[in-house]
Amino acid sequence: MRDNLARQRVETFATQEVGTVIGVMGRSFQVRVGSGDYAARRAVSCLVEPALGDRVLLALHEGGCHVLAVLDRDGDAPARLVADGDLEVCAPNGRFTVTAGEGVRLVTPAEAAVAAGTVRVAAAEGSFAVGAMTYVGEQLVAQVHRVKTVARSVESIAGRWVQRLDRAYRFIAESEQVRAQYYEVKARAAVNIKAEATLVSSGELTKIDGGQIHLG
Incomplete structure (x- = not known):
């Protein structure tokens, strides 16, 4: 049985031609080469999504046709990296860097999760629009x-609250x-209370002590 499998693998062959994408039908691409027009699928290794007018490398084999690579593209159309299923980029022993001259966007309708030992964000300006946010941590230090x-309602619950202010x-x-x-209430210089009516009441003792007391 192993000999039969090895013989089948040896007899399987493919030819390659360079052609142009003339049609896109879902996950299938119509490619025109010298030998004719073929309906081809994108190879798993070809992450760049072919577009109309692209010059591609086409492989013709017994199992069908596959676009192996996008060779050239006219105009300034963006290159889209597309995977039919989950896509993982791994660098177990190195770093992964994304660099862009005009911006980086992360868009998903589901969850975006970041798990790291340390997270650093450095930007000249930042803006956050979050419907509901929850922060859980051991310590928060802010220097601004x-x-x-601006809020309609603010509620703070703390075991101890200390403020040190100049004014x-x-x-x-x-x-x-x-x-x-x-x-x-302690003041080094003076305490000034002004009101149309002032009421001081105590259940047991009210004491006023001063070098001079003026009433009226």
């Missing part, structure tokens, strides 16, 4: 010159409520 946030300004249109077990 200016931050501006702070808050403009609240309606009301502000602070609920705490212990509330302390």
